[in-house]
Amino acid sequence: MRILSWAYLAAIFVFIFLPVVVLVLFSFQDSRLPIPPFDGPTLKWYATVLADRNMMEALANSLLVALISAAIALLLGFFAAQGLSRVKLPGSVLMRGVLIAPMTVSYLIIALGLLTVFNNLGFRPSLWTTGIGHVVINVPLCFAILFAAMGDHQKNAERAARDLGASELQVVFLVSAPMLKPALLAAYFLAVTFSWDEFIIAFLLTRFDVTLPVEIWSMLRSGLSPATNAIGSLVFLVSIAILIILELTVFRKSKS
């Protein structure tokens, strides 16, 4: 059983890591096609993408949209969870359903709906419209994470704070938010990642200022290139770095 387990583990890890390894390895390819045999290493493709003005603009756009839309989604989700976890409201099941609903719908449908409405209203596709779409998909995520994190424990502490004379805002900023810090950070980080990586909404709702996934997509049209590997590897590296920093600082601490 042991040996069988480890063999299975090894095999499936090969499957899981295969594309990532190939992606990173051939970003160091010297020739113009990212296929075997490997003839690197070189960093020239990294230099190419870092010097690519369109690519860097798209990266900046993505970052902007991700940071801002995730912040709005976090705020909306946090307040909604705060409201719904506190008292039983008439229709709270329905409200919860409405807030969670976008999570169960394909992004393509959300994008198409927004595109239709924005067309009718005469809104031009832009980073703003993309941002609005990203808030829509991230509110359920933030709400669900924070709602699950607000137990009786949280409610009792808030009640105790109110009993000791805290106003509503003081309760939120001095008790609720600090107590939920790990969940808030996790929700924000996930929301940033989702927005940062989102393709179809950004594809349909931007025109001239595009985000990074859309820019990469148009790069794919011109065929295979180690430059695509390079930008893909860079994005991966940054995500992993943030993940490790979060794991080592926030989540390790909060566990003790």
Add this chain to the structure above:
Amino acid sequence: MTADVSLQSIDQYFGDFQALENINLHFDAGEFVVLLGPSGCGKSTLLFILGGFLAPTSGQVLIGGEDMSRVAPKDRPTTTMFQDYALFPHMSLRDNVGFGLRMRGQSRKARHDRADEMLDLVGLLDKANHKPHELSGGQRQRVALARALAVDPEVLLLDEPLGALDLKLRRQMQEELKAIQRKVGTTFVHVTHDQEEAMAIADRIVVMNHGKVEDAGPPEDVYLRPKTLFAANFMGDLNRLSAAQPARVGDYIECVRPENIGPAGEVALGDAILENAAFFGTYHRCHFQVLDEVKTSYVAHLPIGELPQVGDTVSLFASNVVTLEVTE
């Protein structure tokens, strides 16, 4: 600070369910009051009404003579010590205890001094910079007490604060609570379902059942001269005298506590055989069967060293017999 508390004709409904029915009580300033009853009897509901977390469906709450029935918790001269303590996990003990004063706009210096004073009162001054998760259950309980008392409330409400502690620690905390209450003089209203705890700490016990007050008074009165059969049963074991037939609602029956049965007393119960006995440390718990037609049996607590042989026949007597109406 301290104040008296009056509850006047309090009714509380949750939908169709009546949680409290016509509650009228008065607590003197500085009293240690215990609300006692089985779970679901309405004692916690009553405490929440006192604290302002619930508004009564009808009736009035007067604290220090002022009507507080519709006043928010933070504007009342009450603080609550919650069942799970509800300490703020991200704040040090000093910040936890100083929280109420911070909300009242006191300077950092003033509230730290007061917090340290209160932590000293509960014996945790050396841990002022620790976080709640570094403490044991009993220590958390003390911090919660210090935090609730730091704002100098007129009335302190305690919602089963000792429920999570083990038996030995609970007995110890009872004594500490009582000592601290004597020291600060605040009116304490304490909820529990443990009648021994109630007798150990209360100046006045209020026994509740099904949303009604069954009995209220000093522990000796409630124990020795209970007003209702429910209160008598809830406070401890009870024997029914001459139980020839099953009691029906409306009957009056005579009752006596096990420790009031023995070889001497005011009322003769007749000759009885000792069927079995168990040693309980401070007394022997004995089952007797009377040699009459119906074979009435009694439970008696006999002092150590006064135990007859099992199978012996003894003449039994009872004292402090009370007569109570059967209500259910």
Add this chain to the structure above:
Amino acid sequence: MTIEHQERRRAFGFVTPALIWTCAFFLVPFAVMVLLSLAHLEGREIIQTYDLDNYVKIFTEPSLFKGIVVSLEITLIVTVISILLAWPLAWIIATQVPQRYQRLAIMLAVLPFWTSYVVRSYAWALVLGQNGVVMQALIGIGILDEPIQIMATRAATIIGFVHFFVMLLTLTIYSNLIQLSPNYARAAADLGASGWNTLRLVILPLTLPGIMTGAFLTFVLCIGDYITPQILGGNNELTMPQLIMLQLGRRGDFPMASALSVILMMLVTLAYAATARWLKMERV
């Protein structure tokens, strides 16, 4: 006004902004889309009518109807394969890997999540291509004489999807497994069950919530995804999202795209109904 009323009013105040946002930018657009699916495209004009012509067309025109069939087939195959691969992985990590390395193992198992979705499909295109690593390796070992076509077939789409959803399902099943008390297995063994029977009759049924939550998510994400079939599957057989994008791109046929979207939505609702009793969406 009573205290409860104040509390409620405050709570409503907290929920309202999120509700308004979701209504304005999700429910309303969706409703508009449903209306639009009843309209017609004439020339380049959209005429708002109220008939089911688009739907009739989807079910009668083979090129459109095939999209539904292809999407369902791919999604079901992907879901089943992903569960079969992910369950043993989650079980091994939860029971065979020492406790202190479990968090590391699970983080490693989902590490490729953190590559961009578009880039991940591209990477599979590299791996599976005629001159890719897999073909070269298979020829090198001598299993194949010459490369076979995987790219631009359904197989490539399925491999790309399975890669992603194995990670997702491993997460949901693992978190289900570690919540189970070890006493279940002990009790089963105590009552005489073999290791295999314990797994089959006790542990597996207890992980149904994790499996079903993952399966539902897989269904939703897989059937609605445009990127993977477009990059890996090519244009030989089109899935519903590819058809929707085609309607938008080629002719600007919003009504037909909307009708296809509504059908896609209905399929998801059916999948939800089928798995609902195991799902706890708040916990996802």
